[in-house]
Amino acid sequence: MKPEPLFYIAREEENVAGPYDLVQMAGLLRKKIITPETPTRLEGEEGWKPFSWQPQFIVVREIPPDAVSTRVTQLDEEAAARASGPIPLPSVESVMKVVGMLVGALLAGAGAYLVARLDETTGYCLQIGGGAATLVAYCMIFASLMDEDLWTRILVFLVPLGDIYYFICNFWKYFTWICVKYVGTAVYLGATMGLAAHQPH
Numbered sequence: 019m020k021p022e023p024l025f026y027i028a029r030e031e032e033n034v035a036g037p038y039d040l041v042q043m044a045g046l047l048r049k050k051i052i053t054p055e056t057p058t059r060l061e062g063e064e065g066w067k068p069f070s071w072q073p074q075f076i077v078v079r080e081i082p083p084d085a086v087s088t089r090v091t092q093l094d095e096e097a098a099a100r101a102s103g104p105i106p107l108p109s110v111e112s113v114m115k116v117v118g119m120l121v122g123a124l125l126a127g128a129g130a131y132l133v134a135r136l137d138e139t140t141g142y143c144l145q146i147g148g149g150a151a152t153l154v155a156y157c158m159i160f161a162s163l164m165d166e167d168l169w170t171r172i173l174v175f176l177v178p179l180g181d182i183y184y185f186i187c188n189f190w191k192y193f194t195w196i197c198v199k200y201v202g203t204a205v206y207l208g209a210t211m212g213l214a215a216h217q218p219h
Contacts, residue, residue, distance in 0.1 A: 022088065023074055028057035028066060037061050039088055040074060044081035049165050112190075119197050127204030134212025141216065145209035151202030155195045162192065 024037035027046075038046065046052045047069075054070035069075055130148065134141025163174060173180040185192060 024061040025058050025069075025072070025074075026061065027052055027069075040078055041081055041085045041087040043069070043074075044078045044085065045083075045087075047078060048083065115193070119193075119200065122197075123200045123204040126201050127208035130205040130208030131212040131215075134209040135215050136212075138213065138216050141209050141213045144205055145213065148202045148205030148207075148209060151198050152206060153202075155199035155202060158195045159192055159199070162195075 022039055024039055025043055026034050026036035027038070029035055043052070047054075052058075052069060054075065055068045057066040058069045058072060059066045060072070069078075130141075130144045134144055163171060166174075170184065174184050175181070185196075189196070
């Protein structure tokens with residue numbers, strides 16, 4: 019019996035994720051984590067091509083949402099083994115990204131404060147824009163959580179400190195929206211303080 023094909027997908031900055039079986043690829047496609055244009059390659063092959071160019075793409079689109087992945091048990095066992103081991107230290111690249119996000123948020127907040135203090139109209143625009151960005155980020159994070167299973171949602175919403183644990187374990191999955199959230203919040207707060215300190219000419 020021919021083994022089921024497994025796929026690798028290309029992430030940003032030359033990162034590669036996988037392998038994923040057909041059911042997992044269907045789930046990623048439904049959640050819009052990948053698109054038909056996402057570069058993919060089959061296990062054992064070297065060439066990359068858009069997912070829609072793969073012969074299995076037609077099959078993946080027809081897989082129902084309740085289909086069960088043959089690799090779920092294997093992945094659960096690997097996750098359990100990692101959880102029982104020591105917590106890995108973050109890479110230098112990861113630390114630099116987080117530091118960059120925090121510095122960027124501080125600079126955005128400081129800039130919003132100065133602009134709002136000098137010009138009231140622009141300050142209100144920055145305040146509204148920052149608040150809107152923060153709200154959108156919260157909504158997108160919440161929407162992503164709705165794709166998780168029931169136990170994960172219980173962990174995040176009902177278990178004390180469960181949300182902190184979850185986001186630490188899945189930080190890079192939400193990194194973009196976490197950046198939007200903190201930069202938006204910094205701009206909102208900076209503009210608000212700038213408006214409070216505004217001195218009309």
